[in-house]
Amino acid sequence: MTYLKTCRGLKLNKPVIIAGWGCNDYELDFYEFIHRARIPVLLTWKSIGLMGDDHPYYCGRPGAIGQPAANRILQSCDYLLVLGAKMDHDQTAYQLENIAPHAEKVVVDCDERELAKFDSSWQTVKEDIGEWLRSSWIEGDFKPWLTACRVLNQLNPVFQACPANVCWHAALHDSGAARTTIAGRTAHT
Numbered sequence: 001m002t003y004l005k006t007c008r009g010l011k012l013n014k015p016v017i018i019a020g021w022g023c024n025d026y027e028l029d030f031y032e033f034i035h036r037a038r039i040p041v042l043l044t045w046k047s048i049g050l051m052g053d054d055h056p057y058y059c060g061r062p063g064a065i066g067q068p069a070a071n072r073i074l075q076s077c078d079y080l081l082v083l084g085a086k087m088d089h090d091q092t093a094y095q096l097e098n099i100a101p102h103a104e105k106v107v108v109d110c111d112e113r114e115l116a117k118f119d120s121s122w123q124t125v126k127e128d129i130g131e132w133l134r135s136s137w138i139e140g141d142f143k144p145w146l147t148a149c150r151v152l153n154q155l156n157p158v159f160q161a162c163p164a165n166v167c168w169h170a171a172l173h174d175s176g177a178a179r180t181t182i183a184g185r186t187a188h189t
């Protein structure tokens with residue numbers, strides 16, 4: 001193995017991985033890599049089945065139609081590693097140049113056409129994702145950063161399930177002021 005050849009000797013404090021469709025064929029290699037790296041993982045919409053929302057390294061799906069917490073994590077990182085993700089307009093909100101503005105940015109993909117769209121602020125690596133995952137790693141103790149990302153993701157859910165005892169009809173049949181209970185909060189109208 002070689003130390004993450006794309007790191008350029010930086011001391012990383014807040015690294016993030018964006019895993020795209022290109023990782024799907026290398027699921028075992030991907031899991032081995034992230035368990036060695038122990039850093040936050042953001043998924044593209046096309047790679048949504050790669051890991052569950054309850055995985056300890058999963059921190060959301062960024063993008064124009066993504067989760068606010070995931071977008072904040074992406075914009076706060078100091079090292080962004082994009083693995084097999086197209087970084088299309090839905091992913092970047094038509095602003096690839098504004099993604100992770102303070103980060104060292106690296107994209108690994110086997111498709112030269114995909115790599116050609118990244119400007120000089122990105123380091124591009126043309127390599128098979130599986131081979132790259134097997135030959136690279138990230139060193140460091142990123143537990144505080146991972147914990148902060150997980151907490152941010154949990155505190156800012158996109159959808160919060162309502163408890164089973166919520167009765168949406170109560171507002172229609174309540175005498176007096178209309179009242180609706182949503183996730184333990186009562187709103188009077």
